[in-house]
Amino acid sequence: MNTLLVIALSLIAAALARCPADWDHYNDRCFFLSRDNETFADALSLCEVIGKQYGRVATLATVDDAGTQKHLANLVSHTSSLGFYIGANDLVHEGTWVWVSSGHAITYNNWGPTQPNNRDGAEHCAVITYAPQDGFVYHWTDEPCTNQLTYICEMPFDNVNAPVVG
Numbered sequence: 630m631n632t633l634l635v636i637a638l639s640l641i642a643a644a645l646a647r648c649p650a651d652w653d654h655y656n657d658r659c660f661f662l663s664r665d666n667e668t669f670a671d672a673l674s675l676c677e678v679i680g681k682q683y684g685r686v687a688t689l690a691t692v693d694d695a696g697t698q699k700h701l702a703n704l705v706s707h708t709s710s711l712g713f714y715i716g717a718n719d720l721v722h723e724g725t726w727v728w729v730s731s732g733h734a735i736t737y738n739n740w741g742p743t744q745p746n747n748r749d750g751a752e753h754c755a756v757i758t759y760a761p762q763d764g765f766v767y768h769w770t771d772e773p774c775t776n777q778l779t780y781i782c783e784m785p786f787d788n789v790n791a792p793v794v795g
């Protein structure tokens with residue numbers, strides 16, 4: 630087959646799949662764990678760009694219940710990364726943690742020991758952290774949003790939207 634046709638067909642197949650092959654499915658969402666390290670702002674932009682490739686609205690992960698936390702902790706446990714940005718932040722009002730996906734205040738959390746502590750007044754982004762010596766076993770900490778870290782994107786599971794092929 631012609632290479633362009635093969636590319637077009639694989640793009641359609643990727644868009645029609647309820648979660649793309651390198652994404653993970655949990656309940657009504659698809660999740661993607663990055664390998665690249667980015668700031669919080671760049672991670673958010675990259676999630677949005679990746680989602681657009683599938684015709685979906687993607688963002689940083691909303692970890693709003695214990696089941697989602699447990700599921701993501703299991704995914705993170707299969708990586709060697711020590712920290713993944715999720716969508717929780719208190720960039721607008723110090724101490725008011727909201728999800729970047731909705732702007733709504735967080736109702737579930739999994740903060741680690743003494744977190745969030747806003748160390749040096751400079752920590753406004755939540756990170757799922759593996760540092761068992763300090764009591765963080767996929768618990769959350771707040772970190773400076775400029776830290777370069779891996780990150781978890783999410784997008785809807787069933788918002789199927791094939792690209793127009795012309």
Ligand SMILES: *[C@@H]1O[C@H](CO)[C@@H](O)[C@H](O)[C@H]1NC(C)=O
Nearest residue numbers: 664665666710711777778779
């Ligand atoms: C991301 O950062 C970690 C920790 O500094 C490092 O070990 C890893 O190699 C980095 N990954 C990439 C893809 O640069």
Ligand SMILES: [Ca+2]
Nearest residue numbers: 746747770771
């Ligand atoms: Ca902290």
